[in-house]
Amino acid sequence: MDRRQFLASSGTTALAFSLNPALAFAQGTADERLRQVLEDIFAGDIELSPMLATTLGLDKGPNSGARSRLDRFTLGHGEQASQHSRQMLAELDAVPSGDLSEIWQVRQEIVRHMLDQRLLPDKFGINDLGSPYRISQQDGAYFSIPDFLDSTHPVETAEDAEAYLARLALFPAALDEQSEAQRADAARGYLAPGWALDLAMGQIESLFKPAAAETGLVGSLVRRAKEKGLDGEWERRASEIVENSVFPALRRQHEMLAELRPTTAAGDGVWRVPQGEEIYREALRHFTTTEMSAEEIHQTGLEQVAEISAELDTLLSGAGLTRGTVGERLLELNKRPEQLYPNTDEGRAELIASLNDGMAALTGTLPQAFNFIPDMPLDIRRVPPEIQDGASNGYYSLPTLDGSRPAIYWINLKDTADWPKYSLPALTYHEGNPGHHLHLVRMLQDDSLPLLLKNYWLSSYGEGWALYAEMVADELGGYSGLERAGALQSWLFRAARLVVDTGLNAKRWSVEQATQYFVDTVAFARARSQREIERYCCSPGQACSYKIGQNEWVRLRAKAESELGSRFSLGDFHEILQEGVMPLALLERRVDAWIGKVKAAS
Numbered sequence: 001m002d003r004r005q006f007l008a009s010s011g012t013t014a015l016a017f018s019l020n021p022a023l024a025f026a027q028g029t030a031d032e033r034l035r036q037v038l039e040d041i042f043a044g045d046i047e048l049s050p051m052l053a054t055t056l057g058l059d060k061g062p063n064s065g066a067r068s069r070l071d072r073f074t075l076g077h078g079e080q081a082s083q084h085s086r087q088m089l090a091e092l093d094a095v096p097s098g099d100l101s102e103i104w105q106v107r108q109e110i111v112r113h114m115l116d117q118r119l120l121p122d123k124f125g126i127n128d129l130g131s132p133y134r135i136s137q138q139d140g141a142y143f144s145i146p147d148f149l150d151s152t153h154p155v156e157t158a159e160d161a162e163a164y165l166a167r168l169a170l171f172p173a174a175l176d177e178q179s180e181a182q183r184a185d186a187a188r189g190y191l192a193p194g195w196a197l198d199l200a201m202g203q204i205e206s207l208f209k210p211a212a213a214e215t216g217l218v219g220s221l222v223r224r225a226k227e228k229g230l231d232g233e234w235e236r237r238a239s240e241i242v243e244n245s246v247f248p249a250l251r252r253q254h255e256m257l258a259e260l261r262p263t264t265a266a267g268d269g270v271w272r273v274p275q276g277e278e279i280y281r282e283a284l285r286h287f288t289t290t291e292m293s294a295e296e297i298h299q300t301g302l303e304q305v306a307e308i309s310a311e312l313d314t315l316l317s318g319a320g321l322t323r324g325t326v327g328e329r330l331l332e333l334n335k336r337p338e339q340l341y342p343n344t345d346e347g348r349a350e351l352i353a354s355l356n357d358g359m360a361a362l363t364g365t366l367p368q369a370f371n372f373i374p375d376m377p378l379d380i381r382r383v384p385p386e387i388q389d390g391a392s393n394g395y396y397s398l399p400t401l402d403g404s405r406p407a408i409y410w411i412n413l414k415d416t417a418d419w420p421k422y423s424l425p426a427l428t429y430h431e432g433n434p435g436h437h438l439h440l441v442r443m444l445q446d447d448s449l450p451l452l453l454k455n456y457w458l459s460s461y462g463e464g465w466a467l468y469a470e471m472v473a474d475e476l477g478g479y480s481g482l483e484r485a486g487a488l489q490s491w492l493f494r495a496a497r498l499v500v501d502t503g504l505n506a507k508r509w510s511v512e513q514a515t516q517y518f519v520d521t522v523a524f525a526r527a528r529s530q531r532e533i534e535r536y537c538c539s540p541g542q543a544c545s546y547k548i549g550q551n552e553w554v555r556l557r558a559k560a561e562s563e564l565g566s567r568f569s570l571g572d573f574h575e576i577l578q579e580g581v582m583p584l585a586l587l588e589r590r591v592d593a594w595i596g597k598v599k600a601a602s
Contacts, residue, residue: 030099034108035450037091041111042452044084048077055152056455057400067153068166073134073141073178082122089115103579106590107453110582114456117286124275126190127181129283129541132270133192134182135257136538137199137389141174142207142253146217147387151397154405155224161234164221168241171217172249179256189274191264195511196538197257203389204257208250212243216386269505270540280505283541288548289460289583294506297544301498304547305521308492315485330489330523333482339420348382348413351424355380355411358425358478359432365476366434371571372578374441377406378432388414392535393528394427396436401444401454407437418528422482426490429473435466442577453580459542461581464549467494471554493522494547501536501543511537552584556591563595567602 046053050066053059059066071077092112097105126132131139149167154160185191192200212218218238225234265272270280284294292300309326316322321329333339341347359378366373376399383391391412399407409431412418419427429435439462443454470487473479479487500517503509509517511533518529536543561568572594579590 030095031101031104034092034095034100034104037088037095038107038111038450038452040091041084041088041115042450042455044088045452045455048081048084051148051152052455054148054154055398055400056451057402057404067160067163070145070167070170070174073174073181075181075184078127082119085115085118089119102593106579106582106586107450109586110453110456110580113289113583113586120282120286123282124279125188126185126279129279129286130539132190132273132279132540133196133538134178134185135200135253136192136196137203138391138535138538140200141171141178142200142204142250143387145171145174146207147384150216150220150384151381151408152405155221155230156228158230158232161221161225161230161232165234165237165241168217168221168238169245172245175246175249175253179253183256183260186260186263189265191260191273192538193268193272194261194264195268196534197261197264199389199534201254201257201261203387204250204254206386208247208254212239212247215242216384217242217246267508268511268537269508270537271505271508277506280540283505284544287459287541287545289458289585290548292548294502297498297548298502298507300551301495301502301547304495305492305499308488308495309521312485312488312492315482315488319482319485325520327520327523330485331519333422333485334417334420334523334525336420339422341416341419341421343416347416351413351416351419352380352382352411354421355409355424355428358428362425362429362473362476362478363433365478366438368476369472369570370434370438370574372438372442372575374433374438374445376403376437376441376444378437379406379408380428380432381408381410383410383412383414385414388412389531393418393531394431396431396440398440398455399444401451407441409437415525415527418525420486423486423489425473425479425483426470426487429470429478430466430490433469434472434476435469436462438469439465439577443580446578449578449580456581458581458583459545460549460552460584461587462549463546464551464553464584465577467491467546467550468553468557471550489522491547491550493524494543494550496521497532497536497543498547500533501541504533504536505540549584552587556588560591560595564598567598572598 046058046063046066049071050059050069051071053063053066089112092108092115095108097108100108121127121129127134133139135142149164153164153167155164182191191197207215213235218235221238222235225232270276270283273279280294284297285291288297312326312330316326316329321333323329324332341351359380363373393412395410397408397410399405409428411427431437443449446454467490470490474484474487496518500509500514503517504511504514511530514533514536515526515530518524518533519526522529524532557573560573576587576590576594582590
């Protein structure tokens with residue numbers, strides 16, 4: 001049964017959140033004008049980012065040339081993107097809001113916020129509020145392009161393999177462009193902390209250290225071409241590009257970072273760079289879509305850490321873990337042999353198999369809480385070892401719009417000790433169903449939602465949803481025994497993020513201080529804790545979006561349940577997802593509008 005049949009047969013459509021957007025589009029020329037503006041924005045985005053075109057499966061037909069190109073990494077390319085946003089903002093505002101249907105008024109407000117946020121980094125002359133450093137242990141072409149070529153660029157035909165080689169040949173230019181831009185940024189004081197540069201240099205060195213034929217850049221193409229039976233001298237040709245062009249460019253970037261490293265400012269948080277405190281204020285506004293100050297967020301974190309720790313105390317005591325702090329007891333649980341998979345390839349395969357089993361079981365319960373069930377597959381894969389030192393612990397990659405490449409849930413398995421068994425279900429529900437996978441496939445499969453909004457992301461909404469979804473999984477029976485301690489630890493982890501992110505970037509905590517807080521409070525292994533803390537230094541503010549967003553989803557659901565009583569339908573409440581990603585203040589207004597419609601209909 002496809003999605004339209006399911007919704008039509010469920011009897012809930014009349015009380016779903018959205019108006020019928022297809023009908024709204026037909027209501028008048030203002031809606032049509034605004035739709036065209038959104039299409040123009042998206043077309044410009046695709047032109048500026050051929051890698052985005054491939055990610056979405058739009059590098060076909062008239063856009064097929066995009067499959068052989070990479071994004072640009074010059075300062076001028078950033079200026080082009082800003083010019084595009086300014087032009088589109090003017091066109092967006094030229095459409096009178098009062099002439100739009102309700103759903104298109106919502107979309108106009110969402111896109112205005114989107115374009116405003118795109119232009120914010122220009123205020124400081126930086127690349128991105130969430131990544132103020134072009135190159136770090138988690139940012140840079142050296143990091144993103146090999147991952148993109150392996151996980152996103154398709155190799156189904158000989159033409160795809162040729163396009164892979166074309167992109168591989170452009171990789172050195174991307175590295176050199178970014179190196180030049182990083183030099184310019186560094187001259188203005190925008191350079192990652194010294195330890196981040198050390199980690200980046202280590203990862204770059206790992207890319208040029210093996211023989212060319214043994215690199216992932218060559219191996220990915222050779223392996224996939226062989227799987228598809230594509231004849232050609234793929235190994236020889238790719239190896240020549242890597243040996244003669246990619247390796248020298250990687251060495252040049254390594255030397256550039258080594259040269260700049262002594263010049264970087266002391267400290268760890270973003271406060272250390274010019275206008276750092278103001279950058280952080282804007283980053284918090286951007287990622288939480290609220291006006292909460294760093295101090296308010298810090299105090300919220302402390303309060304919720306205390307609340308969740310108390311709940312964990314009760315649960316752990318009931319399981320016989322009574323000695324020491326909550327953190328100490330979780331650390332004890334983490335080390336129990338029955339909680340650990342072997343840190344071997346066989347152990348990693350067993351771990352991933354368990355995730356697949358858990359995801360399948362939970363997906364079968366979704367009709368209890370959702371009117372929409374994703375019908376796109378979800379692959380669970382290990383983060384490629386060559387980037388695992390800088391990668392986050394788990395993340396989700398979109399499927400193509402046409403379904404030719406599945407969604408992927410990546411898990412960092414550098415050390416399986418980072419993932420005691422009780423902790424895994426919560427992460428799986430966060431990245432899979434009913435978290436990111438359900439949410440994003442819900443948007444991708446909605447024919448009425450403009451492409452621009454299918455591909456839009458606001459962390460407070462999307463990460464807040466995924467963290468809220470871990471709670472919904474609890475209601476659906478997704479946790480057994482100590483697995484609920486894993487869910488509580490997940491929420492504790494995000495509450496602690498509020499404390500350490502603001503601690504690092506506003507209160508000038510050190511990496512060591514923040515890591516120790518994490519170890520003591522959340523009880524993650526020290527190496528995993530330190531990777532997390534290092535991430536917050538180079539992506540200031542983003543980590544605060546999860547818990548702030550979850551808090552708002554929980555609050556708005558409670559508000560709807562309270563006001564509607566027996567008229568409340570959880571499946572209908574979750575249909576807000578079809579309106580697309582939006583700032584939290586707008587989300588509240590849309591929930592209020594739905595509550596009003598349900599009351600009026602009863």
